Amino acid sequence: MAEVGSEEVARDPEVRALRAANKRLAQELDILKKALAIFAQPTP
Template sequence: MASTLHISQPDKRRKYDEALKTEALRLARESRSTRAAAQQLGISETLLYRWRRAQAEAEAGSTAQAQDPEWRALRAQNQRLEREVAVLKKALAIFSRETP
């Protein structure tokens, strides 16, 4: 019977400072695409979503308030409206072009 040798490996998790987290969240908010922001920064999209949730909880003051169904519904509505505004801005740019 072969014995197994357990060697402790160093922690492979990367540590990110608050400045990078803040910049990543700003970039994701401005680009309107979390996936694109995550790819540009070389981090996981899931990690960016986790940071966004943590920021929302910090701004809300508590986890309970962040989990409140009404609060979550309002956030979802806000995100939907932000997407609509982005589409309308693109449409405005297309229709405001001069035609020859």
Template sequence: MVCESNSTQAAARQLGINPKLLDRGQQAQVVAEVGSEELALDPEIRALYAANKWLAQEFDVLKTALVFFGQLTR
């Protein structure tokens, strides 16, 4: 069972939906990203996917900065 954080509860309240519905939606998104429910439940796999997503965003920011400063051409 997933423990609800205050932010999840607040977001669900703001959207006018049950917090458990929001949790199921988040879980479904993780399953879609990793490809199986078994992997989605593994905390290490979830942490690796989160780290990968963060690094990809950082990479995009750095590419944008390089373009902005004229050191990289598209």
């Protein structure tokens, strides 16, 4: 098994897919946080 952070691990298709999914989920979370801030504002 390759060490974490090694070039071999970085080329592993599963690791690449998981990193892409993680990035996408982080972006979705950021969008949801912004939407929550907008909808949580009191209406006049």
